[in-house]
Amino acid sequence: MGRRPDRPKRVAGGRGAGGRGSGGGGSRGAAPPRRAPEKGGGRPTGGGSGSRQRGLGGDQVEGRQAVRELLLAGRRRTFELLVSAGEDGRLDGPLADLVELADDLRVPVQRVARTKLDAQARTDAPQGVIARAEPLPETELDELAVTPSAEGGPPFLVAVDGVTDPGNLGALLRSAECAGVSGIVLPRHRAAHVTPTVTKAAAGAIEHLPIAVVGGLPAALEQLKASGLWIVGLDAGGDTALHEIPFAADPVVLVLGAEGAGLSRLVRQRCDAVASIPLRGVLGSLNVAAAAAIATYEIARSRGSGPGAETREP
Numbered sequence: 005m006g007r008r009p010d011r012p013k014r015v016a017g018g019r020g021a022g023g024r025g026s027g028g029g030g031s032r033g034a035a036p037p038r039r040a041p042e043k044g045g046g047r048p049t050g051g052g053s054g055s056r057q058r059g060l061g062g063d064q065v066e067g068r069q070a071v072r073e074l075l076l077a078g079r080r081r082t083f084e085l086l087v088s089a090g091e092d093g094r095l096d097g098p099l100a101d102l103v104e105l106a107d108d109l110r111v112p113v114q115r116v117a118r119t120k121l122d123a124q125a126r127t128d129a130p131q132g133v134i135a136r137a138e139p140l141p142e143t144e145l146d147e148l149a150v151t152p153s154a155e156g157g158p159p160f161l162v163a164v165d166g167v168t169d170p171g172n173l174g175a176l177l178r179s180a181e182c183a184g185v186s187g188i189v190l191p192r193h194r195a196a197h198v199t200p201t202v203t204k205a206a207a208g209a210i211e212h213l214p215i216a217v218v219g220g221l222p223a224a225l226e227q228l229k230a231s232g233l234w235i236v237g238l239d240a241g242g243d244t245a246l247h248e249i250p251f252a253a254d255p256v257v258l259v260l261g262a263e264g265a266g267l268s269r270l271v272r273q274r275c276d277a278v279a280s281i282p283l284r285g286v287l288g289s290l291n292v293a294a295a296a297a298i299a300t301y302e303i304a305r306s307r308g309s310g311p312g313a314e315t316r317e318p
Contacts, residue, residue, distance in 0.1 A: 174205020
């Protein structure tokens with residue numbers, strides 16, 4: 005499948021992610037960079053010409069930070085905001101700011117009773133605001149393969165193998181976006197997708213991360229490998245410490261497995277290296293979202309000397 009002759013010998017995998025060593029282990033091109041708000045809430049940009057614009061979900065967005073990023077990103081149209089006011093009819097500071105931003109974008113705003121808003125919410129704590137929007141556009145896998153990282157460097161993708169908890173997936177996406185990941189690969193089956201809980205936990209990251217949904221992750225990894233990307237699995241049994249991976253600064257896919265099960269056998273077989281996060285304490289594993297944060301930032305650190313590698317203020 006297009007394996008380059010200079011690839012190193014594959015490192016054997018080991019135990020699942022519940023064991024010691026890991027936690028479970030266009031572009032920012034396709035998603036426009038943050039900019040001044042556009043009238044009408046913005047149009048979805050999607051991928052390049054000829055790509056199929058399937059929807060990923062995410063049409064109901066809850067939580068103040070998630071709604072704020074939805075409005076600022078301008079990647080897809082926002083149809084309306086529902087906000088709940090206090091008994092005196094007043095909005096607190098963050099909600100008032102969201103209403104002002106929505107007014108600037110000419111997005112309709114409905115003020116509703118707290119009980120009505122909570123009845124329509126799909127998360128436990130919508131924080132007084134719900135947005136209705138167009139579904140997220142789905143990106144094709146071959147587009148992700150050539151999507152540069154946030155600094156304009158080689159592609160840096162994250163693939164998720166069997167992570168079914170929406171809170172973990174949302175937190176994982178948030179860390180990935182902050183670390184400069186250029187795209188996400190999700191399997192269509194046996195995995196969490198973009199739900200209101202994922203959207204809220206991601207705190208707006210889904211507005212800036214191109215996402216591809218694939219029928220089978222092993223086949224998708226082979227396709228990415230044929231496109232010149234290295235495949236690095238994160239697993240407790242990895243024989244190589246994550247910070248010693250020699251090609252982290254090259255085009256790379258970091259594969260994160262579910263807690264307990266770790267990487268599936270077919271996915272592990274397609275990895276060029278299986279790495280672990282060394283642990284120094286008594287506990288034997290990290291939460292998959294925490295492992296994702298460590299691993300994505302370690303890869304970002306290894307790319308720090310590359311062209312255009314700059315940090316932005318939080």
